[in-house]
Amino acid sequence: MSLHVFLYGGSVSTTLTPVRVPSPAHPAPSRRTRVLALPEARWALASTAAFLLALALDLGGLPWWAYGGLYALAYVTGGWEPALEGLRALRERTLDVDLLMIVAALGAAAIGQFLDGALLIVIFATSGALEALATARTADSVRGLLDLAPTMATRATDDGEETVPTGELIAGDVLLIRPGERIGADGRVLDGASEADQATITGEPLPVAKGPGDEVFAGTLNGTGTLRVRVERDPADSVIARIVTMVEEASRTKAPTQLFIEKIEQRYAVGIVIATLAVFGVPLVFGADLTDALLRAMTFMIVASPCAVVLATMPPLLSAIANAGRHGVLVKSAVAMERLGEVDSVALDKTGTLTEGSPEVSAVRPLPGSGLTADALLALAAAAEHPSEHPLGRAVVRAAKERGLRIAGARDFVAVPGSGVTALVEGRVIGVGRAGAPVIESVDADADETGVVHADPPRAVVPGTEDGDTVVLVTGDGAPLGTLALTDRLRPHAPAATAALTVLTGTAPVLLTGDNARAAAKVAEATGLVDVRAELLPEGKVDAVRELQDAGRKVLFVGDGVNDAPALAAAHSGIAMGCAGSDLALETADAVVVRDELATVPAVVRLSRTARRLVLQNLVIAGAFITGLVLWDLLGHLPLPLGVAGHEGSTVLVGLNGLRLLRESAWQPGQVPSQGTRG
Numbered sequence: 001m002s003l004h005v006f007l008y009g010g011s012v013s014t015t016l017t018p019v020r021v022p023s024p025a026h027p028a029p030s031r032r033t034r035v036l037a038l039p040e041a042r043w044a045l046a047s048t049a050a051f052l053l054a055l056a057l058d059l060g061g062l063p064w065w066a067y068g069g070l071y072a073l074a075y076v077t078g079g080w081e082p083a084l085e086g087l088r089a090l091r092e093r094t095l096d097v098d099l100l101m102i103v104a105a106l107g108a109a110a111i112g113q114f115l116d117g118a119l120l121i122v123i124f125a126t127s128g129a130l131e132a133l134a135t136a137r138t139a140d141s142v143r144g145l146l147d148l149a150p151t152m153a154t155r156a157t158d159d160g161e162e163t164v165p166t167g168e169l170i171a172g173d174v175l176l177i178r179p180g181e182r183i184g185a186d187g188r189v190l191d192g193a194s195e196a197d198q199a200t201i202t203g204e205p206l207p208v209a210k211g212p213g214d215e216v217f218a219g220t221l222n223g224t225g226t227l228r229v230r231v232e233r234d235p236a237d238s239v240i241a242r243i244v245t246m247v248e249e250a251s252r253t254k255a256p257t258q259l260f261i262e263k264i265e266q267r268y269a270v271g272i273v274i275a276t277l278a279v280f281g282v283p284l285v286f287g288a289d290l291t292d293a294l295l296r297a298m299t300f301m302i303v304a305s306p307c308a309v310v311l312a313t314m315p316p317l318l319s320a321i322a323n324a325g326r327h328g329v330l331v332k333s334a335v336a337m338e339r340l341g342e343v344d345s346v347a348l349d350k351t352g353t354l355t356e357g358s359p360e361v362s363a364v365r366p367l368p369g370s371g372l373t374a375d376a377l378l379a380l381a382a383a384a385e386h387p388s389e390h391p392l393g394r395a396v397v398r399a400a401k402e403r404g405l406r407i408a409g410a411r412d413f414v415a416v417p418g419s420g421v422t423a424l425v426e427g428r429v430i431g432v433g434r435a436g437a438p439v440i441e442s443v444d445a446d447a448d449e450t451g452v453v454h455a456d457p458p459r460a461v462v463p464g465t466e467d468g469d470t471v472v473l474v475t476g477d478g479a480p481l482g483t484l485a486l487t488d489r490l491r492p493h494a495p496a497a498t499a500a501l502t503v504l505t506g507t508a509p510v511l512l513t514g515d516n517a518r519a520a521a522k523v524a525e526a527t528g529l530v531d532v533r534a535e536l537l538p539e540g541k542v543d544a545v546r547e548l549q550d551a552g553r554k555v556l557f558v559g560d561g562v563n564d565a566p567a568l569a570a571a572h573s574g575i576a577m578g579c580a581g582s583d584l585a586l587e588t589a590d591a592v593v594v595r596d597e598l599a600t601v602p603a604v605v606r607l608s609r610t611a612r613r614l615v616l617q618n619l620v621i622a623g624a625f626i627t628g629l630v631l632w633d634l635l636g637h638l639p640l641p642l643g644v645a646g647h648e649g650s651t652v653l654v655g656l657n658g659l660r661l662l663r664e665s666a667w668q669p670g671q672v673p674s675q676g677t678r679g
Helices: 031-036 039-059 064-091 097-110 114-146 239-252 256-285 290-304 314-326 334-340 350-354 374-385 391-402 494-505 517-527 538-550 562-570 583-588 600-635 640-662
Strands: 002-008 011-017 152-157 160-165 174-177 187-192 194-197 208-210 227-231 329-331 345-348 360-366 410-416 420-425 428-433 469-476 479-487 510-512 555-559 573-577 591-593
Touching (some): 039 064, 097 114, 097 256, 097 290, 174 187, 290 600, 290 640, 314 329, 314 334, 314 600, 314 640, 329 334, 329 600, 334 573, 334 600, 345 350, 345 494, 345 538, 350 510, 350 555, 374 391, 374 420, 374 428, 374 479, 494 517, 494 600, 510 517, 510 538, 538 555, 538 562, 555 562, 562 573, 591 600, 600 640
Parallel strands (some): 345 510, 345 555, 555 573, 573 591
Antiparallel strands (some): 002 011, 152 160, 174 227, 187 227, 194 208, 360 479, 410 420, 420 428, 469 479
């Protein structure tokens, strides 16, 4: 599917139309084919052709009956659609500015100015066609993101293999992916080696090597190897399906600025009608010529219409959404894009945001008296963590599998965000997570030759840190069993990203984490952060965000896990890291960084601020044109064709100005901007 945006004569509408993925059998359509596919372009061409032929016959001195029908055809082909939309709006007791254009053209025809009226219709239709053609580039920009997964997939069965519709796949199915095939579902490689072109998902320009244990995404293209992939998500929940849904929702939204403009548009349109009647009636009272008064009034109605003002907002924001999507950042709505540019303070989660979010178990230490070996302790913790989506939980499970340990089944799994998990494992309630008791004191203990430690039970234990590593407590039926130490690596671009955010907002980001103070301090030191708030539960992160906002700041929160969702919702804007982030975080955030690159966060904030500046530029341009043309018409004599050209020209100008954000140069990742770019 492809996002298709049309801006026509001052009205903004969005539709989603099916798009065939280009292939050797179905090559991408040519530029000419794409132009003719737009209904606005076809009607504008028909109207223009009829007008030019009528004008040639008119100037050739032929009688009226020879070219009058062609003028009428120009009126009908160029004006029927905006006239119909205007009448529908009128039926709902709203006044569409498109209808004002049609009334002006018909008014000109009513006093015998058929050529001027037809010219208005032709320029009006051509303007709409140009806007539709220009904004169709937005669809081309996100086309790669919305390439649909293949309709069929090869599923492995006990009897061999079978070809099935991808819509029938379920989690647990095993797919056979041959060289050159598109992957039919999100999953994980069981065996085989290949590379996948996943630019449509993550924006990575080069194919990514795939082997056992690696994640693959629906809609991405397999390379030269053969893979067996276990499906992990139903097709409706795949990353590509999420992207389609997010872009669909973004296309249906309108920014607050746009909503405000549309709110005053109706009153303004009514004011135009009243003013037009005054411009027509007042001169007649003082003896002006009927034709001159009507032409002046029609010209006034045209140049005073706020088409360019209506188009000032959405093209920049939609173009920014398309550009961000092309670089792996999915902004869910025009509202979200506008709000991102307003932020003046940033709060960052640690695990999965500043760090890679893939911690590794660095030490396993059973407590004296637990009666467990290191492997036994790790196996119990992995069993309890197996259903968990948290990065620390996944690391524990991965470590157990790498040691070849058997992971028992778990029941009654409960995850408490910010605290840990509990589950019933082999008849014992195993907990993995935080504890608030004092640190264990020394215990006299000896280990037998089997490696099992025998000693009196400890009084208490608490997770701590070693060189910034995270240490979690494992308990059995409430009694401490041992600790696991985990370490997480800093993202390569984290220091540059935090520096860029500092310059953009004028203040250094705040680090909010549920991890311990030493681990948080280690990351803060590496990224240049000063304000560090550690050991926070989810409500603690929310309180910290609200504290910043109560001080008058507009906070952007960046996180990835379930425990980040409340803070994402509480902040002025929220960005979730990673397509594999928790569903709740992805649902709550205003934008999603698909490719897990922190450098895209300052880039999308900078892009949003550029979009907001272009909106302001467009409003100034539109206001200047309207004011100048209205004053010319009221104080002098503005010819109708020149008024039409000025009005429609300003409409096209603001549309094209907004579409400048589709250019590659508008995206500036990985830069520390100069102080002059702030705001």
